[in-house]
Amino acid sequence: MSSPMDDKMDQALDQAAEWCVRLSEGELPPAEQAALDAWFAADPEHRELLDDAVAAWRAVDEQAAHPGMIALRGEALNDLRRAQRRQWARKPGPRVAIWSAAAAVVAAVALGGGLAWRSSLPDVYRTTEGERRIVELADGSRVSLDAATVLRVRYDGDRRRLWLDQGRAKFAVAKDPLRPFSVAAGGKLVVATGTTFSVERVADQMRVVLYEGHVAVLDGEGAKGRPPPLLRVNGAPTEKSLTPDHELVAQVNSEAASVAPADPNRAAAWESGQLVFQDEPMSLAVERVNRYAREKLRIGDPSVANLRISGVFTSGDTRAFVDGVTAVLPVRAVSGQGGETVLRAFQRQPKNFTAGGESSVE
CATH class of the missing domain: 3.55.50.30 (Phage tail protein beta-alpha-beta fold)
Known part of the structure; x- marks a missing residue:
């Protein structure tokens, strides 16, 4: 007989696997992104479970053509159907459960004709309390992560897309006018081609400090084929009012926003x-x-x-x-x-x- 704690863990594992499938299908619509944010907020362990799922699926992908993996296809499809119905059998533990889900999805997708979803899963960069980290991305852009920060990165085709799920990060963007660099945070979207800026999620705000260049801030993260409108400050688009050595403060749940001067040394003091x-x-x-x-x-x-x-x-x-x-x-x-x-x-x-x-x- 399972305990309530075991049942809660089983449910969280199922949800992590399901979110991994949805993320593999491309950008989440606003309603699903809001649901994912709420799932993250419900329990700090949810982020780690999803990170484990993504890492496990990628590792399993490398073995997808192995004869033993191919032989599991029929069983994997049944496992996947059970997962979709949220009625998975009880699992022996978190790691084993994640690997079982990984095998199910990889085998099922392979049976359907390919593993293209692998490249669409974002890379996840995370820092813990008190930890700062500098990351160099594939295009040469550099990211400085503050403590307790979670950043997802996905480069595909003509887009460089990032999601700041929590914390703060400073971006030195490699210039590439043909590939906009976007950072989604708190229901807003910061878009640049080559510049230096930081984005922070704190309390009920999204903050952007512009150090050099220029950025546009959009009110919403948009959906496929429907870009969100530009965020405005006193009637003017933010790309006009947010100039170097200024900070934008936008409310997460409304269109309210303001821009004020910012001392660049003071604004970047957290890096030191x-x-x-x-x-x-x-x-x-x-x-x-x-x-x-x-x-x-x-x-x-x-x-x-x-x-x-x-x-x-x-x-x-x-x-x-x-x-x-x-x-x-x-x-x-x-x-x-x-x-x-x-x-x-x-x-x-x-x-x-x-x-x-x-x-x-x-």
Whole structure:
């Protein structure tokens, strides 16, 4: 008799395999992309299960022509039908289940006449808490990944498509006017041909800092044959208002957007291990601090989320951040479940301070 935990894992494995099939068929329509984002948000392990599925299917693909694999075709088709009905038999464990699903889909597609789907699956680049990484893509473009970031990349034909599922990344795009470079994030689409810019998903916002060149930002990720409209700021397309050394802040769930000047050195400070806040809400600051912390911070009161903070902190030094904000703001830190620290409000008159001549909280 299976336990509720086993049943939950079986269901997640089935869903990971099904999402892998859908991704192999091409770009997801907006409704399915929203469903995938919701599935990711439901459980942090879902991303890892999908990554495992993609990696396993690619590995199995390399063995697809082996006689033993061909002999499994009939059984694989039955397994695939059961997966589509979400009634797979109980599996001995996550890894075995993923490999079984991989064998089923690879064999079924091979029986149908090819394995073209393999090349359409995106490459996934991931960083954990406190980790930063630089990646060079196939066309020579370079990507700098912030901590706790997930980026999917797919190059095909005349398009270079990327999806920032969480976190922040800075892109130095190799010039190729015939192959637009697009980054989808938070329901928006940033398109460039050769430039340097960063994209960040934080709270309910999508942020773009333009360092050089120009980009267009579209309101939506679009569907096949139907490009989304240009995002506008004060009636003007973003490619007109978003110039180098400026930052676009767009709301994920609406058309609201604004552009303001940005200090390029301050905007890129995260690449050298610094977190710089300039009159930012506490909710945004905490989310960025948590990218580098295994033991998370959590805001316990809405009034704390709206407090404004300015300062320079070392990424990964969560204690220094907590000590700073509790020293000068009406905030106290208490221990929560699972090692987290909860920031709660209490009555105190805020004051300014300078730590080491660099940090201040307002």
